[in-house]
Amino acid sequence: MKHDSEAALHFTDEAAARISEWRRHLINLADGKLSGIPERSFLGREMRAAAVVATMAELEALLREMMIAIGAHVNSTSILTKDLTPSLRTLAANSRFESMRYSSDHEAIWNGRLEVTGLDASLERVNLPGKTRSSPQPPLDGRTIQVRHIAIVWRVLGLTDPIPRASVVTALKKLTQIRNDVAHRNVDIAQVFSEAGRTAREIAGYLDEVVLLVLHIGVEWSEYLEQERFRVNRPARPGA
Incomplete structure (x- = not known):
């Protein structure tokens, strides 16, 4: 049981590290430290796009893995x-x-x-959904992760405070807009990154907020398992 809660922290730490690595490259791009790649060049725009798409993919994978892992853990307890x-x-x-x-x-x-x-x-005996392959992992819907997706996951788990601070909401909205513009080519990529709030440094700031969110999710996920918050009547904790 302890192993599952530790694995949750390990998974989220790795996701946070990968997003932080993208952030580092964006800061270098903004500071002109990437030789031969100006921020407004083709590669500069592509790097910003890749950082956004990769970050949103990390968040989606994290929530999906969280639901799979919690389901497997709860099922293993043979709870009624x-x-x-x-x-x-x-x-x-x-x-x-x-x-x-x-x-x-x-x-x-x-x-x-x-x-x-x-x-x-x-x-x-409880049988929560296992890993799905042909459809989104419940309760997700397969769309780009937004605050509402995190909120519904928290409600299903019976948790409160899905978002650690208000600035995370703003960052997620910005990243979702950019990700959808890039992925669906709603507009030319040069135009995508000519809009306000989409410089390398500003996107790096949004990634900072997502790292905070990812670490928050990790702590909540780990404590959910360790404290068996899925039970109506939780066992008393030692020393409580």
């Missing part, structure tokens, strides 16, 4: 569904919700509703 926190039961019932979503069988839909409303008394 009734002993899960109410919010996490929604994830335990994910397959039921999905089957009702696409079913045209009136009886099956109502049987599913009855099952879901009885989860607080269910003696079934």
